[in-house]
Amino acid sequence: MRTIKYLTLSLLLGFLTIQTSCNSKKDSNSANKPAGIKQLVPVKTMTVKQELITRYIDFTVSLIPFEEVHLAPSSPGRIEKINVEIGNNVQKGQVVATMDRTNMEQAKINLMKLETDFRRLDTLKKTKSIADQQYDQVKSSYDLAKNTYNFLQENTQLKAPFGGVVSGKYFEDGEIYSGSPIAAIGKPAILSIIQINQLKALVNITSNYYPFVKEGMKAEVSCELYPYMNFNGEIYKIYPTIDNSTKTFTIEVKILNNNLKLRPGMFSKIMLNLGKGNAILVPNIAIIKQTGTNNMYIFVNKNNIAVKKLVKTGRMFDDKIEIMEGLANGDEIIVVGQNKLENQTPIDIKK
Template structure:
């Protein structure tokens, strides 16, 4: 019995030693090198293009209203109507205008009579001046009332809003639509947009420079505009400055309020470009990285993506430089420090 136990213990010892030897041998085996393909990183000259989101706005927009409250006699247009410059849009109650016109006729008669007397010295100069002043004031009042009882379009455009109906009282207060106006008018054949550009590009943005604009609702179509105004100050909170872009819109394909992306083509710069497939994305985050073959091992390099040009992407990082061997195939299975076998 004792001999049996001794033999079993010896067998267990031998088995344990064999397992330990196997583990040591396994841990000493180096990891298998992954086959990869590389491409040298080079500097390339590119046109720096920066893109910003914006919304289109009418080149001109007015909210037509009289100078004082009153009853609306007639609104001559509806929403969507196209109007020409000078076209009548609305007529207000003209009672005050008619009264002022009667006063003007009387004042004009008095002025003509006193003017004749003044030329022959038949009236005191002070009395003549009073009559003339009354005539000038009455004439100015008639002109003011005429302008504010007959609202006319200041430019050719499209009626974009109508906030009252015939016979209603215009109060001068904002309506439910938020406008203190009778009608609104927008110019459609020209539009503009404001892009908030990063302060680092302030020296490169020039008035008159061409700008490209795209809208998602017109895939494949690019619109062209020009920089019409550059705001002179930088917003301290956002470190940006507004740039106004003017866009011709003869076919009226674009409309105020549309979302757009505005692109500015700046000076040529030297940039690091890599094939888009070389860049990997960390799962669950926005972190981007790639691998460099460095002395037979994969070295992970975090980066930021810049401009995309065809199938290449600009990379922004201080951890690699021109001449480094970028892994462009086989990188999906790599970890930092893993051995690699560069394939031709």
């Protein structure tokens, strides 16, 4: 029995000696390995090149009237008659409301008297039977009376400046118009008129597309309420400045609405065909979104080092996406293994 105990103890001591020797070799190897060398991360890459594409961009917008006016006289007064109701169609130049005529009628009487005097003196002037000073005084009075009458006439008879639809009525016959703003629109008005046989949309576009957008460019407009219909649009105004905070610029798109199916306030989709051009396309999988931000970046190979580059993206093309900024033609990007990388990580490029 004692012999067995001695044998077991000998075996245990031998095992501990071997284990200690192995650990010493491991420590020796670790000590001899240079510090600071990162392990190479295996990746696959591709070289980007420009491709010919047709650029489309689309936006969801709320339609607004092509023109809108809030009609009001230039001074307070009693409303004699309002000739229209909300929803009525009006023609350009149609009298839609009439203010109290008292001042206008008085101005008309005064104008007629001065016109008679002026014509009489005008005849005398031709025969040089009147002094120039007297003639000039009467002419000045006549011109002033004519301007006063025209002003009062314009502000007594309110006319539609364009054909459209009455969208707001804020007073009734006989009420006093005070000139105070109407709460609903923030402006003084008796009536509001909108033009809807044409509509428009304000579209904010990222500044990268500024070189491609031109006045007169056609737009395709669609609306969920009419899934099988398209409406014709056209860019008719491009704002000249870029918003520094949003890096966007604004365009106005005019939309034909002769069938009156579209209405202000409807949400619609506007698609612009910006034509053909060269662009850099990369696989979607190469794009990495930075956590907690909207920043997109791609890893680029620089002498077997992964360099993180911020990019701006454009439209999707199947399984590829357009790169608007951040890459150049010929850059070698990492398309496999990029999720394991950090900036300046050494890489091992696999075929």
